[in-house]
Amino acid sequence: MDIQEKLEILSDAAKYDASCSSSGSNRKNSSNGIGNGDISGICHSWGADGRCISLLKILMTNCCMYDCKYCINRRTNAVPRATFTPREIADLTIGFYKRNYIEGLFLSSAVIKSADYTTELMIQAITILRNEYNFHGYIHAKTIPGSSQELIDQLGKLVDRMSVNIELPSNDSLKLLAPDKSKLDIVKPMSYISNKLENNQRLLSTFSKKRNFSLSPVTKYQKEKFVPAGQTTQMIIGATPETDLKIIKLSESLYNTMKLKRVYYSAYVSINKDSCLPTLDKPPLLRENRLYQADWLLRFYGFHADELLEEKHPNFNTFLDPKCDWALRNIDKFPVEINKASYSMLLRVPGIGVISAKRIITARRSFSLNFENLKKLGVVLKRARYFITCNGKYFDKISSFNPSFINENLLMLEKRSTPSKNNYSQLSLFENSLPTKGDVIKCLTGNF
Amino acid sequence: MFNWKLLKTIYLYDGTLNGLFTIAFDCYIFKSIPSNIIFEDNYISNFLDTAIYIKTDNEKSSRIWNGLYNNVSYDTLYNCYYAFLSCQKNKEINILKYILKAFIDGPKINTMLHIDYVLEVMKLRKNVLHESHRLKGLTRLSEINKNLFYASIHPDNNVIELLGHFFIKRFPLQNLILHDKNRNLLFLYNSQNPNNYEIISSPSNFNISNYSIEEIEFQNLWKTFFKNISIKERTNPRLQMQYMPKKYWQNLTELK
Structure with a gap:
């Protein structure tokens, strides 16, 4: 089998991994090496599905000994199988990297023979890259559930980011759909990595104390640094009956206890037919989108999972995004005065994000802001206008603060931005239907 | 902005950052601001306006360069450089006003976003950096x-x-x-x-x-x-x- 065919099979098999970010590591290049990390990450292309391509995302092999029901590479599926040699992976990565196609390598694998054997092969490939080719670009390696701690240690010192996929958000679902994996297999490496990451912090502080005495503490620190870009995980959405609340709670505890950099959500695509699996016409993309919105609120906006959802309403509103939804339920906290509100309260206004909030804080130091200034600063008022005042004044046309009015307007915004295709048709000159009285009123008032 | 003389003349320059900095130096010394600054190759003469070509002087431009770097801030100097790379037509006059204002107000210039030309320079900078980041990948x-x-x-x-x-x-x-x-x-x-x-x-x-x-x-x-x-x-x-x-x-x- 030539390399072209292998790439075809093994990139196709790797595409269901959502993670493709290349941020978080600023590994430096050496004068005789190739590549460096970019702290903010760089996207190199976007596929036909609109997902960014920044890493060469491939499987080492898709010959799997496990039989996870949701997975395309399960043992019992009849799909073409292939295996890369470590050398082939290294050569392919360098060839692509040199031409600026990619930011680095995302290496995952099915479990061949045993977890340890698979991890060893991955380490071989990455060692060739790092030591032989002097490659300092980004490498993300997937941890194979059940591999030994020594190997994880070795891998962690070579790569920038590691991830262990949870895939299914509860133990029952795991038992049902991934009978060969246990919760312990997943949690153990994850907590091991997070402990090592805490060590990183300690290393950094001891080195910075020693800075005056040793020659190059920073380079020494970098050599010993374990997984500088942290670890991530992924969950499949819609294959099992868990509610959004349960998922978002799990994410929150992963961020707090395991110090994860990110949790990815992957809308379930029906690939396998099985009695345990739901059959979906389309992947639940809206639900995935809502979860990502909520995830951002957890990480950057200071929200807690309990604030976003409650036992009575365990799933997200399909019409409104989680932040608007929260604002309408907590309408007593609004309107917010732009010139006085704290940073954390500004962040809670729908339509104001981290960048806008920071800009407002900087700008209002030198002068007092009105709506015109906000527009100039680039703050989008589409949603925010209903929730804020500038120097005690509401946005024009909004005469008073009225929750039901806000709700209606927000829903209308949402409808307008996602027009359903069936409601419109080409007007015809030859149809002799005159506009009704209702149509005329609609035209005049603008309420469609 | 400041009570400096607003000239009706147009300054022409050679299209380099040093050329623009030379103009900034002259403006600072004579306390006057031209009505516009245009790259000489793009200038189409018109009998209503007077245009003067300002010759690039590395001595003068390095004074501005060091002045921004030492007396204002590293960021301010870089903002000028990034904004200068922009393809926008009226960038020069905005950058000039930004430089002059920076010498008056110091590093806090970058928070004064209510002033048109400061905001404009920030926008140009953002636009340039955004495109360059995109092209790093593409x-x-x-x-x-x-x-x-x-x-x-x-x-x-x-x-x-x-x-x-x-x-x-x-x-x-x-x-x-x-x-x-x-x-x-x-x-x-x-x-x-x-x-x-x-x-x-x-x-x-x-x-x-x-x-x-x-x-x-x-x-x-x-x-x-x-x-x-x-x-x-x-x-x-x-x-x-x-x-x-x-x-x-x-x-x-x-x-x-």
Whole structure:
């Protein structure tokens, strides 16, 4: 089998991994090496599905000994199988990297023979890259559930980011759909990595104390640094009956206890037919989108999972995004005065994000802001206008603060931005239907 | 802004940052501001206005350069540089006012976003950095000879130097030719001489059509990867176009 065919099979098999970010590591290049990390990450292309391509995302092999029901590479599926040699992976990565196609390598694998054997092969490939080719670009390696701690240690010192996929958000679902994996297999490496990451912090502080005495503490620190870009995980959405609340709670505890950099959500695509699996016409993309919105609120906006959802309403509103939804339920906290509100309260206004909030804080130091200034600063008022005042004044046309009015307007915004295709048709000159009285009123008032 | 004399004259300059800094120096000394600053090649004379050509003086420009760096802030100097790379037409006059104001108000200039020209300079800077960041990903290098790489780009702003720096850091051992086809500029880097690079204007018929054998092979591999990595059930060409506007597609191997 030539390399072209292998790439075809093994990139196709790797595409269901959502993670493709290349941020978080600023590994430096050496004068005789190739590549460096970019702290903010760089996207190199976007596929036909609109997902960014920044890493060469491939499987080492898709010959799997496990039989996870949701997975395309399960043992019992009849799909073409292939295996890369470590050398082939290294050569392919360098060839692509040199031409600026990619930011680095995302290496995952099915479990061949045993977890340890698979991890060893991955380490071989990455060692060739790092030591032989002097490659300092980004490498993300997937941890194979059940591999030994020594190997994880070795891998962690070579790569920038590691991830262990949870895939299914509860133990029952795991038992049902991934009978060969246990919760312990997943949690153990994850907590091991997070402990090592805490060590990183300690290393950094001891080195910075020693800075005056040793020659190059920073380079020494970098050599010993374990997984500088942290670890991530992924969950499949819609294959099992868990509610959004349960998922978002799990994410929150992963961020707090395991110090994860990110949790990815992957809308379930029906690939396998099985009695345990739901059959979906389309992947639940809206639900995935809502979860990502909520995830951002957890990480950057200071929200807690309990604030976003409650036992009575365990799933997200399909019409409104989680932040608007929260604002309408907590309408007593609004309107917010732009010139006085704290940073954390500004962040809670729908339509104001981290960048806008920071800009407002900087700008209002030198002068007092009105709506015109906000527009100039680039703050989008589409949603925010209903929730804020500038120097005690509401946005024009909004005469008073009225929750039901806000709700209606927000829903209308949402409808307008996602027009359903069936409601419109080409007007015809030859149809002799005159506009009704209702149509005329609609035209005049603008309420469609 | 300040109670300086507002002249009716237009200043012409040679299109370099040093030229603009020379003008800034003169304005600062004479406490006057021209009605506009235009690159001499773009100027179309008109009998109503008076235009004066200001000769670039490296002595004067380095005074501004050091003044910004030492007395205002590193960021302010870089904001001027980034804004200057922009393709916008009236950038010069805004940058000039920004520099003069910076000498009066110091580093806090960058928070004074309610002043039009400060906001404008910030916007230009953002626009330039955004495009250069995008092109860091969307530039495709092709090997035309053993270890000699070529890439053509069509950027709106003059980002070739920013990109060149980025690639030198990343690939110090690769010889590189970057070609800005909108401006006919070439960025040349020789790995034998890692501390130097050159930007020259390109001959009008400069074109590359021969690639090494290995190059064709990798281009095919890349196309295969690109095709296979997207999930069919999630196809969303609008989203793809939103992130990667069509104007960049002409230089992308995978979409040719």
